[in-house]
Amino acid sequence: MIPNVIEVTKDQLLGETQKMAANGFRFATATCTDLGEGKLDVLYHFDKENDLHNLRLKAEKDEEVPSISKIYLCAILIENEMKELFGLNVQGMAIDYGGHLILGVDSLKTPQSKITIEQRSAK
Amino acid sequence: MNTKSTIPFGPQHPVLPEPLNLKLVLEDEKIVEAVPSIGYVHRGLEKLAETKDFNQTTFLMERICGICSAIHGQTFVQGVEKIMNIEIPDRAKYLRVIWGELHRIHSHLLWLGLFADAFGFESLFMQCWRDREKVMDIMEATSGARVVISVNKVGGVKRDISSEHLTEIVRICDEVYADLKKMENTFLNDYTVRHRTEGVGYLTKEQAYSLGAVGPMARACGVPQDLRTLGYAAYGKLGFQPVMETTGDCWGRTSVRIKETYESCRLVKTAIADLPAGDIAVPVKGNPSGEVVERTEQPRGEVVYYIKGNGTKNLERVRVRTPTFANIPTLLVMLPGSQLADVPVILLTIDPCISCTER
Numbered sequence: 465m466i467p468n469v470i471e472v473t474k475d476q477l478l479g480e481t482q483k484m485a486a487n488g489f490r491f492a493t494a495t496c497t498d499l500g501e502g503k504l505d506v507l508y509h510f511d512k513e514n515d516l517h518n519l520r521l522k523a524e525k526d527e528e529v530p531s532i533s534k535i536y537l538c539a540i541l542i543e544n545e546m547k548e549l550f551g552l553n554v555q556g557m558a559i560d561y562g563g564h565l566i567l568g569v570d571s572l573k574t575p576q577s578k579i580t581i582e583q584r585s586a587k
Numbered sequence: 588m589n590t591k592s593t594i595p596f597g598p599q600h601p602v603l604p605e606p607l608n609l610k611l612v613l614e615d616e617k618i619v620e621a622v623p624s625i626g627y628v629h630r631g632l633e634k635l636a637e638t639k640d641f642n643q644t645t646f647l648m649e650r651i652c653g654i655c656s657a658i659h660g661q662t663f664v665q666g667v668e669k670i671m672n673i674e675i676p677d678r679a680k681y682l683r684v685i686w687g688e689l690h691r692i693h694s695h696l697l698w699l700g701l702f703a704d705a706f707g708f709e710s711l712f713m714q715c716w717r718d719r720e721k722v723m724d725i726m727e728a729t730s731g732a733r734v735v736i737s738v739n740k741v742g743g744v745k746r747d748i749s750s751e752h753l754t755e756i757v758r759i760c761d762e763v764y765a766d767l768k769k770m771e772n773t774f775l776n777d778y779t780v781r782h783r784t785e786g787v788g789y790l791t792k793e794q795a796y797s798l799g800a801v802g803p804m805a806r807a808c809g810v811p812q813d814l815r816t817l818g819y820a821a822y823g824k825l826g827f828q829p830v831m832e833t834t835g836d837c838w839g840r841t842s843v844r845i846k847e848t849y850e851s852c853r854l855v856k857t858a859i860a861d862l863p864a865g866d867i868a869v870p871v872k873g874n875p876s877g878e879v880v881e882r883t884e885q886p887r888g889e890v891v892y893y894i895k896g897n898g899t900k901n902l903e904r905v906r907v908r909t910p911t912f913a914n915i916p917t918l919l920v921m922l923p924g925s926q927l928a929d930v931p932v933i934l935l936t937i938d939p940c941i942s943c944t945e946r
Binding site: 466491493496509511516536537538540542564566567575 | 622624625626629631633634669670796797798799812814816817877878879880882889891893895903904906908912913915916919945
């Protein structure tokens with residue numbers, strides 16, 4: 465239902481993002497969704513003249529994902545947010561808030577993750 | 588010898604109604620580095636949305652922000668309507684524009700007042716908020732609430748507006764227009780005010796675009812970006828044109844917001860003049876299944892909603908990127924090189940809504 469979606473791997477992510485920048489796209493935001501069983505779905509949204517294009521990356525929770533903030537500096541906030549709230553392991557962010565952009569030192573880790581009752585009680 | 592000192596600006600500061608922190612590195616009074624940070628009042632509303640019926644989620648999304656609650660609700664229901672292939676009645680589309688633009692008028696008047704207060708012009712602040720009260724009163728009269736008016740629902744709107752109230756709205760728009768015309772001269776031409784805004788917080792068109800600036804922040808730099816040009820709701824039939832400036836400074840952002848208020852008054856009056864008769868909602872059956880990215884133009888700029896349904900009454904994911912979240916990175920470029928005394932003025936020109944950002 466979402467138009468203009470390109471599926472990418474983590475190795476292709478920076479190359480495809482670079483193409484977006486070269487073609488004059490603005491970085492709008494990214495969306496992380498926890499698919500359960502340690503899998504995350506990340507959509508990077510780009511806009512040019514109100515035309516929305518998207519890159520879709522499937523990642524495992526512990527898998528290292530490169531930061532796009534060296535290409536789009538404005539990605540720093542959302543990348544830090546996805547790292548803290550979902551546990552997306554983003555590496556190489558231009559500004560790394562060290563897990564404390566949103567969460568405090570005693571906050572629940574990755575609070576927007578899907579978690580079963582058994583996992584919750586084991587924490 | 589230059590010595591650098593680091594000071595915190597916020598989270599509690601007289602110019603900030605909501606908590607936002609800037610770590611400022613200074614050489615004397617000049618800023619050489621600024622790092623913004625949030626996270627003081629995060630509410631986890633996106634997670635909470637997963638536990639609610641999709642109709643209940645409309646109420647939740649309206650509570651992301653008090654200043655643009657109607658447009659939050661509208662964006663959410665528009666997204667769900669797209670997933671469910673629901674075509675709403677034309678009258679509902681026009682009513683959404685009327686309430687949405689009234690929200691934009693009161694938001695811009697609120698900002699203009701706060702901005703006047705930030706540079707020490709208290710009587711101007713009071714004039715702006717006096718006019719804002721007229722808009723708040725008509726929202727209460729038409730919806731029963733001043734702030735979270737809760738008029739949108741999946742399938743249309745919950746309330747109609749009576750012909751008496753439509754006449755009253757037109758009268759209020761004329762009054763606000765006339766009053767703001769008098770204030771415009773002070774905001775844009777007064778020597779002292781210009782001294783605080785001209786050339787301050789400068790951002791080039793290229794910087795605004797690459798930093799992902801949205802709304803008046805982008806348009807004041809000459810970026811022609813306003814999602815109302817997409818024609819959602821009834822905007823496609825109202826002859827909407829985005830307001831632009833090219834100065835890229837605090838003066839330009841003020842000018843854009845003043846002229847957008849005029850344009851909102853015109854849009855409201857045109858929507859009322861062209862308001863079609865008929866139903867205000869259609870019945871909705873079933874649950875949303877699929878995903879959508881929905882975008883609209885709030886007073887502060889583009890808001891992005893990602894909605895994913897799985898065929899049950901609960902949505903699998905609701906993600907909201909608010910305009911302030913997109914405009915915060917511009918501070919990384921605007922603040923270095925500025926004087927410490929200009930920080931409140933520059934910061935306010937992004938119209939920071941932390942309630943939105945910390946959804």
